[in-house]
Amino acid sequence: MTGSLFSVHVRQDRDIVYARQRARFVAERLGFDVQAQTRIATAVSEVARNAYAYAGGGKVEFRLEEQAGRPVLAIEVSDQGPGIANVQTILAGGYRSPTGLGVGLAGAKRLVDRLEVATSKAGTAVRLYRNLPRGLARPLGETLAHLADALMRQQPLDPVEEVQRQNQELLRSLYDLRQREEELLAAIAEKEVLLKEVYHRVKNNLQIISSLVSLKARKARDGAVRQELEDVRSRIHSLSILHEKLYQSDDLSRVDLAGYVRDLCSHLRQSFLGKGEGLELTVEADPVSLSLDLAIQLGLLVNEIVTNAFKHAFPQGGSGTIKVALEVDEEARRLVLRVSDNGVGIPAAKHPGGSDSLGMNLIRALAARVEGELKIDGGNGTTVTVGMPLDQD
Structure with a gap:
């Protein structure tokens, strides 16, 4: 069932103001709260302004409808302009014209429950739908009659009064x-x-x-x-x-990587102190913050590589150096972890790339988890390098 309330012909600027006033008045009489009244009135004025600006004018029709057994306020703004060529892009919010067409339609869509556009070279019809906040207290026919009577007795506001009212709505919205x-x-x-x-x-x-x-x-x-x-x-x-x-x-949500790796390496140095008091462990890290998941994977990776160095690089004890470096390439959005030592190195027959030890299996698995490229050079001491993207889900 459909019942027409009234229509407003938009031929000049003041007609847009009048359509806005009527929209707010009808919304108030139908039981919408103040915020919803403002949203409905703003949507109507935006679409009516588009019709005036791009089609030279149009018509705003207000109706009450029953859809799926529920009363709905339906407002249609139609014109006989040239149509809208990229309407789907506009509604998706991906278009901004110098005069603001994209903002008007996309913004109106967010203010109502449903917005539909039918457009062709013969003109455009924009339909706005807003579900009533509660069931009608009387049948649709009686509601239409009461609204029609109230609209007949309503005196349009002066444009200056309308601007003042819009300012009050804006202040109320800002307060909310x-x-x-x-x-x-x-x-x-x-x-x-x-x-x-x-x-x-x-x-x-x-x-x-x-x-x-x-x-x-x-x-x-x-x-x-x-x-x-x-x-x-x-x-x-x-x-x-x-x-x-x-x-x-x-x-x-993010971890200071440099501070984390320094604390981690300090803990590892203390853990192995008795096995190599002459060993020196240094950390050089560019400042960068990482997501929690990436920091966990990288921390475990540093733990495994440095632990391997402490355990295998200096089997005879004595002095030595283990260096941990974290380098950030902001332009390429990549992070490089490099752990090197001046220990005994890795003989070709025992190259970790082919090792099935738990430590090396973990290093390979963790490198894969961070989408990293693992390289191991065991010719002159040992250097383990893992390059990985900084931007990871």
Whole structure:
């Protein structure tokens, strides 16, 4: 069922103002709240202004319809202009003309429940639909009659009064936006507190697990088992350090990579101090922040490569140097991790590229996880290089 309310012919600027007034009045009488009234009136004025600007005028028709058993306010703005050639691009928000056509239609679409456009060289019809906020208190026919009577008695506002009313609507909208912004900031602050607490508890739990693994390692009689447990403990501790950095950070979604790697390498140096007091471990890192997932993978990768260097590069002890470097190429959006030592190197027959040790398998798997290119040079000392993209999902 469809019932026509009234129509407005748009032939000059003041007709656009009149159509806006009528739209707000009808929306108010149909029970829409103030914000919805403003949205409906703004959508009507935007589409009517387009018809006037691009087709020289048009007609705005207001109707009440029943669609799927639900009453709907339907407003159609039609013209006899040249049509719109790129209407889908405009509605998708991908077009901006110097005069603002794209903004008008795309903006109106966001203000109503549904917007449809029928366009050809013979003209354009834009249909705006807004579901009524609640069921009609009386049958559609009676509602139409009451609205028609109210519209007959309504006196149009002076254009200056309409501008003042629009200013009041703008101020009210700005006030509402400010309130929502404050509520959102409060919610974000609460979320950050909770997230920090999560990171703190994860760190504590990881440290407990690390201590339990360390205790188990000390009780192990088999040297190989003891070493594997110590390696597991080291990997767990690398995750604990990461969550500690997140807990202390102002940005809970990203990790300061340079600080994280320095702390991680400091922990590894202390862990192996008894096995090589003359060893020097240096870290040179360009400043960069990474997503949590990428930082986890990279931290484990650094842990495995540096641990391998401590364990295998200096079998006779003595002095030596292990260097960890992180280089950022902003232009190429790539990160290069390079770990080198001046130890014994890797004989060709024992090149890690063909090794099936757990450490090397982890290094290859982690390099793949960060979409990295792994290179190993074992001729003069050992250098392990992993180049990877910075921008990863």
